[in-house]
Amino acid sequence: MFFRLLFISLVMSMNLQAAVRFEPKPLPYAYDALSPVISEETLRYHHDKHYAGYVNKLNELIAGTPFEGESLEDIIMTSDRAIFNNAAQVWNHEFYFEQLSPEPALRPSESLLEAINRQFGSVEAVREAMNQAAVNLFGSGWVWLVVDDEGELSILSTRNAGLPMRHGLTPLLALDVWEHAYYIDYRNRRGDAMHETWRVIDWRKADERYENR
Ligand code: MN
Numbered sequence: 273m274f275f276r277l278l279f280i281s282l283v284m285s286m287n288l289q290a291a292v293r294f295e296p297k298p299l300p301y302a303y304d305a306l307s308p309v310i311s312e313e314t315l316r317y318h319h320d321k322h323y324a325g326y327v328n329k330l331n332e333l334i335a336g337t338p339f340e341g342e343s344l345e346d347i348i349m350t351s352d353r354a355i356f357n358n359a360a361q362v363w364n365h366e367f368y369f370e371q372l373s374p375e376p377a378l379r380p381s382e383s384l385l386e387a388i389n390r391q392f393g394s395v396e397a398v399r400e401a402m403n404q405a406a407v408n409l410f411g412s413g414w415v416w417l418v419v420d421d422e423g424e425l426s427i428l429s430t431r432n433a434g435l436p437m438r439h440g441l442t443p444l445l446a447l448d449v450w451e452h453a454y455y456i457d458y459r460n461r462r463g464d465a466m467h468e469t470w471r472v473i474d475w476r477k478a479d480e481r482y483e484n485r
Pocket of ligand 1 (some may be wrong): 318322365448450452453
């Protein structure tokens with residue numbers, strides 16, 4: 273029994289070392305947990321097909337390159353073209369899925385709330401400004417609430433896989449403005465999709481990200 277366990281654990285550790293590849297992270301909630309704001313069907317496609325697809329493509333692309341074995345963060349800061357696009361989409365989706373919750377805090381607390389009130393006037397104003405940025409973004413991309421090195425907040429729109437770290441900024445929240453994020457549930461009504469998404473965005477994540485920046 274002991275040797276059998278030892279053998280299994282040796283094989284597992286060898287696999288982990290040999291793998292040096294990325295694995296899709298499971299959702300931190302059930303597929304139907306965010307319904308009806310985000311349907312089970314949307315989440316299954318978004319997580320299992322789109323996000324997992326980026327992970328698999330990234331693994332394919334980095335095999336045999338100097339990026340193999342590097343952290344995702346290093347890859348997104350130093351790569352370009354297809355490797356950047358897939359690595360950044362992996363990072364962006366993990367960030368996005370992590371901030372959603374079936375039991376969200378609908379407002380930030382204390383220090384982030386103060387900063388938002390000082391700079392934008394209110395939490396409602398930030399939400400509205402981000403929704404508007406999403407509606408105005410031509411094509412696919414992301415809208416971010418970000419903070420700079422001086423603690424100044426702002427809203428950043430990025431095209432396609434673009435992300436705040438490549439602009440020297442720290443993201444606090446993200447809206448996924450790719451059609452795959454909302455088309456099943458909201459069709460062409462992007463503004464409505466963004467407006468509704470706030471019902472499942474957990475500001476506790478933004479608080480944590482703001483405190484740990
Ligand atoms: Mn997406």
